[in-house]
Amino acid sequence: MSTAKIIEKNTVPSEAFLVHGMPDVGLVGVIAASHLITEYKMVEMAYMDSESLPPVAVLHEGLPYAPIRVFGNGGLLITISEMAIPADSIQLFMRTLLDWGQSKNPKLTISISGMPVQNRQDIEKPKVYGVASNANLLKMLEDKGIEVLREGYLVGPQALILRYCAEKNLPAIALLAQSFFNYPDPEAAAAALKEFGNVTGKKIDVAPLLEKGEEIRLRARDVMKRTQTEMERMKKGQEYDLPLYV
Amino acid sequence: MANRKKKQSIYDMIREYLDEAEKLKEGIPSTERPSWDMRACTLEPLSSIFVTPKEVIITADLPYVEPHSVKVEPINSDRLEIMAEMKRKVKFKEMGIVHHEGEFSSFSCQTRIPVPVDMRHLETSFKRGVLEVRIPRKRSYKIPVE
Numbered sequence: 001m002s003t004a005k006i007i008e009k010n011t012v013p014s015e016a017f018l019v020h021g022m023p024d025v026g027l028v029g030v031i032a033a034s035h036l037i038t039e040y041k042m043v044e045m046a047y048m049d050s051e052s053l054p055p056v057a058v059l060h061e062g063l064p065y066a067p068i069r070v071f072g073n074g075g076l077l078i079t080i081s082e083m084a085i086p087a088d089s090i091q092l093f094m095r096t097l098l099d100w101g102q103s104k105n106p107k108l109t110i111s112i113s114g115m116p117v118q119n120r121q122d123i124e125k126p127k128v129y130g131v132a133s134n135a136n137l138l139k140m141l142e143d144k145g146i147e148v149l150r151e152g153y154l155v156g157p158q159a160l161i162l163r164y165c166a167e168k169n170l171p172a173i174a175l176l177a178q179s180f181f182n183y184p185d186p187e188a189a190a191a192a193l194k195e196f197g198n199v200t201g202k203k204i205d206v207a208p209l210l211e212k213g214e215e216i217r218l219r220a221r222d223v224m225k226r227t228q229t230e231m232e233r234m235k236k237g238q239e240y241d242l243p244l245y246v
Numbered sequence: 247m248a249n250r251k252k253k254q255s256i257y258d259m260i261r262e263y264l265d266e267a268e269k270l271k272e273g274i275p276s277t278e279r280p281s282w283d284m285r286a287c288t289l290e291p292l293s294s295i296f297v298t299p300k301e302v303i304i305t306a307d308l309p310y311v312e313p314h315s316v317k318v319e320p321i322n323s324d325r326l327e328i329m330a331e332m333k334r335k336v337k338f339k340e341m342g343i344v345h346h347e348g349e350f351s352s353f354s355c356q357t358r359i360p361v362p363v364d365m366r367h368l369e370t371s372f373k374r375g376v377l378e379v380r381i382p383r384k385r386s387y388k389i390p391v392e
Contacts (some may be wrong), residue, residue: 217309218310221291222291
């Protein structure tokens, strides 16, 4: 049976906001998480090790790093993956991250991701929807002016995070910005980050993210392409489905 | 015999055939290649194709591209070429990559269209850096429904 574990490199603070930015539609979560890591000058706190990870090392300034890492600073802990997550390992990886995260007693777990819309080219300002692991948090989202998704399907990392947190009675929300399905979408990431700031009270300047939009879209092409393959394997298109009435 | 196999309908046979084809596809090793062509100085854009009842919609993500530099050309009845000049050259070095040398100045890709279309009525638009090509489907016959 495959296993995964989180290996800590630094002392990880408790009671932080735990943010997940995993590859998914429009790479919204990865782009947003990457921006937060830069803005808050975060340092690597931990990384994931597992025999289910592909034999990949990510090189930065000539040094090798694990593709799935945890960064921290300023009351934030951020998990980010620099490669597409294999669809058949996603359950193991998300449960490992959540179990580890639970030991740090986070203030709130927040997933940032996209909500694919077919007419994305026509949308000037992507709308951000919210989902939550309990009714109190749904009310909090509504009080903050974030429309809550009432019915439908979620597929992917944020779906598992919400389900696991609901099972364990942990506070968790997901912020889902309208986005392209399979093109990197920095504008959607900026929209999600604005609502992230609204929820957490953290000040986030999204102007640099929007200025670098074209560069991000160019750099993120290959990760997006591999993420698309994994999204097809996990039947991501189900998010377009109409929910069954029960 | 109580458990004698029921005679298969043509639909069951097609479904079985498609299931087998899907399994075979999963077993085929992919031929991975880079998303760029160093000799032509081109990048392959991310692109998608949707077939609707009335038209085929092709989109391509084209960062660093001005709309006037985009060319969409049918190569034949079922193949389309998309080319676009970038407003500036992008070098590998800018992305911190030193083990490849070179620069890119344009996007280029060819797309195969899976159903008959009328290329003469192709329409294009370019919004938020994404090219959209709409081509009406060609219908050569109708089956009357009684």
